[in-house]
Amino acid sequence: MSAPVPTHAPARTSAPTAAELLDFALRTAADPEIIDSLPLDPEGRTWIRLDGPGGSEAWLIGWPPGTGTGWHDHAESRGAFATARGRLTEHSLTVRLPSEGWRTLELTPEVDRTRSLGAVTGRAFGEHHVHEVLNESDSEHAISVHAYYPPLPLIRRYSRSGAVLRLEHVERPADWQ
Numbered sequence: 001m002s003a004p005v006p007t008h009a010p011a012r013t014s015a016p017t018a019a020e021l022l023d024f025a026l027r028t029a030a031d032p033e034i035i036d037s038l039p040l041d042p043e044g045r046t047w048i049r050l051d052g053p054g055g056s057e058a059w060l061i062g063w064p065p066g067t068g069t070g071w072h073d074h075a076e077s078r079g080a081f082a083t084a085r086g087r088l089t090e091h092s093l094t095v096r097l098p099s100e101g102w103r104t105l106e107l108t109p110e111v112d113r114t115r116s117l118g119a120v121t122g123r124a125f126g127e128h129h130v131h132e133v134l135n136e137s138d139s140e141h142a143i144s145v146h147a148y149y150p151p152l153p154l155i156r157r158y159s160r161s162g163a164v165l166r167l168e169h170v171e172r173p174a175d176w177q
């Protein structure tokens with residue numbers, strides 16, 4: 001008896017890389033049928049959960065003008081995001097921060113980076129990536145696609161005052177229901 005022949009793509013045997021997550025985010029951002037399925041609210045962000053590749057956690061997010069995430073990280077998850085409509089600004093840090101054992105850190109000036117991501121552009125990031133994402137437009141809604149692997153176990157939220165980054169609280173999936 002011969003081995004069964006798969007009728008579709010074989011099950012993947014390895015976790016998705018950050019590059020694969022970015023590829024997914026970019027392909028999804030370029031798919032108008034998916035992007036147009038997101039309801040938009042002028043007053044606040046909206047989101048839909050998507051099936052990401054290889055068991056990753058993926059989201060479609062709508063950003064009214066002037067909205068943003070605040071500074072946060074994604075713990076041990078790597079990820080990627082891509083703008084589908086409008087333009088998003090990402091402020092990020094080039095340094096990898098210690099994950100535990102600190103409450104405030106003084107950042108040196110050279111660690112700050114800013115990216116402006118129009119449609120259809122994106123970026124991948126590794127674990128412990130610290131950033132904030134903003135729609136700085138005063139008139140245009142933005143839509144983006146995000147993917148994380150492993151699925152987010154927690155998010156650490158920070159405040160930023162000049163060079164000082166302060167850990168404010170840790171959110172877990174139960175907080176997002």
Ligand SMILES: [Fe+2]
Nearest residue numbers: 072073074131
């Ligand atoms: Fe993020």
